[in-house]
Amino acid sequence: MRLQNNVAVVTGAASGMGRAIAILYAKEGAKVVVSDINVDGANSTVEEIKSNGGEAIAVMANVAKEEDIQNLIDTAVNTYGTLDILVNNAGIMDNFEPAGDIEDDKWERIFAINTTSVMRATRKALPIFLEKQKGVIINVASIGGLNGARAGAAYAASKHAVIGFTKSTGFMYAQKGIRCNAIAPGGVETNIGTSMTSINEFGMGRAQLGMGANPRIGKPEEIANIALFLASDESSFVNGTVITADAGWTAY
Numbered sequence: 217m218r219l220q221n222n223v224a225v226v227t228g229a230a231s232g233m234g235r236a237i238a239i240l241y242a243k244e245g246a247k248v249v250v251s252d253i254n255v256d257g258a259n260s261t262v263e264e265i266k267s268n269g270g271e272a273i274a275v276m277a278n279v280a281k282e283e284d285i286q287n288l289i290d291t292a293v294n295t296y297g298t299l300d301i302l303v304n305n306a307g308i309m310d311n312f313e314p315a316g317d318i319e320d321d322k323w324e325r326i327f328a329i330n331t332t333s334v335m336r337a338t339r340k341a342l343p344i345f346l347e348k349q350k351g352v353i354i355n356v357a358s359i360g361g362l363n364g365a366r367a368g369a370a371y372a373a374s375k376h377a378v379i380g381f382t383k384s385t386g387f388m389y390a391q392k393g394i395r396c397n398a399i400a401p402g403g404v405e406t407n408i409g410t411s412m413t414s415i416n417e418f419g420m421g422r423a424q425l426g427m428g429a430n431p432r433i434g435k436p437e438e439i440a441n442i443a444l445f446l447a448s449d450e451s452s453f454v455n456g457t458v459i460t461a462d463a464g465w466t467a468y
Contacts, residue, residue, distance in 0.1 A: 217244055217245035218244045218245070218444065218447075218448040218449075218450070219241055219244040219245045219246035219301070219444070219447060219448060220244075220245035220246075221245065222241075222245070222246045222247070222300040222301055222447070223246065223247045223248075223249070223292060223296040223297070223298055223299050223300050223301070224238075224241050224246045224247070224248050224249065224299075224300065224301035224302075224303065224447065225248075225249045225251060225288060225289065225292050225299060225301070225302050225303065225337075225341075226238045226241070226248060226249070226250060226251060226303040226305060227251045227252070227277065227279055227288075227303065227304055227305050227306040227333070227337065228251070228252055228279075228305040228306030228307065228356075229248075229250040229251055229252055229258060229261055229305065230250075230252035230253075230254040230255075230256075230257025230258045230260070230261060231252075231254070231257055231406065231407050232404070232405075232406030232407055232408065232436050233305055233356060233401065233404060233406055233436045233439045233440065233443075234252070234303070234305040234306065234356075235257075235261045235436065236435075236436035236437045236439065236440035237303055237305065237439070237440045237443045237444075238250050238261050238265065238272065239261065239264060239265055239268075239270075239440070240437070240440040240441070240443070240444050241301070241443075241444065241447065242265040242268070242270030242271065242272055243268060243270060244444060244448075246300075246301065246447075247271045247272065247296045248265060248270070248271070248272040248273075249272070249273055249275055249288070249291065249292040249295070249296075250262050250265075250272050250273065250274045250275070251274075251275045251276075251277045251279075251288050251306075252274075252276070252277070252306070253276065253277065253278045253279075253306075255274060255276040258274035258275070258276065259274045261274070262274045273291075273295055275287070275288050275291050275292075279306045279329055279333035279336075279337070280325070280328040280329050280332070280333060282336055285333065285336045285337050285340055286340060288337070289337065289340045289341055289344075293344065298344065298348070299341055299344045299345070299351070300350070300351060300352065301351075301352045301353075301354070301447045302337060302338065302341045302351070302352070302353045302354070303354045303356070303443060303447075304333065304334040304337055304338070304353070304354070304355045304356065304378075305356040306329060306333060307329060307330045307356065307358075307375075307408065308325075308326060308329050308330065308408065308411035309367060309371055309408050309409065309411050309412050310322065310326055310367060310368040310369075310370040310371040310412075311368060311412050311413060311414055311415050311416050311419070312367060312368040312412075312415055312416045312419035312420040312423055313368040313369060313370065313416045313419050314368065314369055314416065314418060314419045314422070315369045317416055317418070317419070318368075318369060318370055322370065323370045326370045326371060326374050327370070327373075327374050327377075330371070330374035330375060330378065331374045331375075331377045331378055331381070334355050334378055334381060335381060338353055338381075338385060338396070341353065342389070342394070345389075345392070345393070345394045346389075346392055346394070348393075349392055349393035349394075350393040350394070351393065351394045351395075352394075352395050352396075352446065352447050353382075353385065353394070353395070353396040353397075354396075354397055354398070354399065354443055354446050354447060355378050355379075355381070355382050355396070355397070355398040355399075356398070356399050356401065356439075356443075357375045357378045357379050357382070357398040357399065357400045357458065358371075358375040358400055358401060359400050359401065359402050359460060359462050359465065359466050360372045360375045361374075361375030361376045361377075361378055361379045361398075361400055361458075362376075362379070362400055362458070362460065362466060363426075363466060365422065365423050365425065365426045366402075366423065366426070367423065368416065368419050368423075369419075375400075378398060379398055379400070379458055382396050382397060382398040382456065382457075382458065383456045383457070383458075384456075385456070386455045386456025386457070387455075387456050390455055390456065395446075395451070395452075395454065395455040395456075396455065396456060397446050397451070397454055397455060397456070397457055397458070397459065398457075398458045398459070399439060399442050399443060399446070399458070399459050399461060400458050400459065400460045400461065400462070401434060401439050401461050401462065402430065402434060402460075402461065402462025402463060402465045402466070403430055403432075403433045403434065403462070403465070404433065404434040404435070404436060404438075404439060405433055405434070405435060405436060406436060426468070429465060429468035430462075430463070430465045431463040431464050431465060432463050434461065434462070434463060438461065439461055442459055442461055446459070
């Protein structure tokens with residue numbers, strides 16, 4: 217029970233990696249606040265956790281809205297008394313648009329969900345962590361945040377920003393008992409593809425050049441295992457860095 221007596225918030229936990237992280241955290245003893253804009257899916261995750269003897273609640277949150285993030289963290293503290301682990305997992309894809317085809321509203325939506333939400337949730341959690349001089353932040357980035365040919369320009373930029381934010385936060389609060397790390401998954405079996413609406417042919421064509429080098433698709437549970445390591449004391453010396461989980465795809 218590596219997370220016994222810990223309280224964790226996981227965003228985007230109705231499905232995919234977020235759901236797997238929430239379920240594993242509960243299995244390891246954490247009280248989990250399962251957050252998602254899809255409240256039915258969040259409730260389903262909670263039901264699975266409870267059926268396995270774990271403890272969890274669901275909170276509907278659109279992470280693009282500041283007031284939803286405020287409510288999410290406040291609900292966690294009001295329900296369980298504190299917060300120990302924040303997992304910023306919620307995210308969406310772009311349509312592989314290159315820079316010349318980006319539309320402002322789509323750029324702003326991708327950044328609101330993928331990047332600004334990470335900042336806002338971190339900002340909200342930090343006073344709690346600073347008061348007790350202990351806390352863990354895990355940001356789910358992407359190999360799209362390390363390379364330029366795994367998505368469109370907006371997604372790549374949003375995830376590069378998450379990685380920069382992670383490194384800055386890890387460094388700034390390193391002497392305050394707070395750790396902040398990121399996971400950069402490769403291709404993983406999730407439903408993030410449903411956020412794509414109209415694939416840009418030119419952008420996808422360029423990105424396809426590296427797609428054939430992908431050794432395999434990952435399972436959400438494989439990412440959850442990394443998130444467990446980063447949340448636990450086993451990673452006490454790991455801070456301000458990125459763990460790439462892509463079966464060697466970016467080694468090509």
